Amino acid sequence: MNYGVVSQEQLEKIDELLTEKLIKIGVDCVIIIDMAGNIITAKDNGTSKYDVYSFAALAAGNFATVDAMAKLVGEQEFSLLFHKGTDCNIHFSKIDDELLLISMFGKDISLGFLRLNVVETIERIKRLWVREQ
């Protein structure tokens, strides 16, 4: 699959979905990146400002490392990652072999609720992607 160029329409639909399913429930910032560290799209709640470009590079590296670890223990992949902080948490989830959804959120949302929404978002993004191909 070629992710090199994404149409404006595709991006708008994905952005709508991210806002609806994740930003509205209280996620501070959502980023979709590819495994090379490029940002596909980023949405935030208007108050959080992160350096998303450095973040994407590190996140892609992080995920690649974890993928290599999975192979070492005989797993196909670890499809999600969660980092817990005092005020900020980060949740990484694989959309497919090339794309990664990253959510940064605070203390006000439970991890379970976030995960439910992430799963639904990913399914809808996948459907959107297939339809557009």
Added chain:
Amino acid sequence: MSFINLREKIVQVKIVYYGPGRGGKTTNLEYINRKFSKQIQSEMVSLKTHGDRTLFFDFLPFNMGQIKGYDLKIQLYTVPGQVKYNATRKLVLKGVDGIVFVADAQEHMREKNIRSLNQLHENLRDYKESIFRIPLVLQYNKVDLRNQGIPILPTAILEKDLNSKLKVPAFEGSALTGYNVPETLKKIISSTVISIQKKLL
């Protein structure tokens, strides 16, 4: 693979500095970071060991302004040069658009330069890329050491060792003093942008 955002008109380009350990890849990025601070909006990210060797990569985002109405965002990466870190080097090469090969011009590094370039060739092949097709610039770093009486390989020998088949642009350089560091960067950016334009048109 570069990523193009048609809505926000942004092109993201990934350029990787590759080469043998202690050859000056990180020093290239550090010089660029100091020299072009106006075009760099965020901090350089370095993942290194306690001994200051690159462990995973360095990352420096660099704004090139606009080309044909598109904002050009250059992402500069380095790889760890030490032989044992090839798995990490390969990870960083994923989706690369252009490469600067930083060779160490000291005489005793001759063998290591060749080995590193050969490994780059193999690593790219694993991603179904080719060293003969990807935009590539060579930098023969540390030529300033010549003035301190340290044996440095003549450029003709470096050219013969590394560039006789590739025939790509090559610069003598000194990452520490900045000699030809901007020139190397400009050359790889222009070759990469031309190659992306060709792929798209």
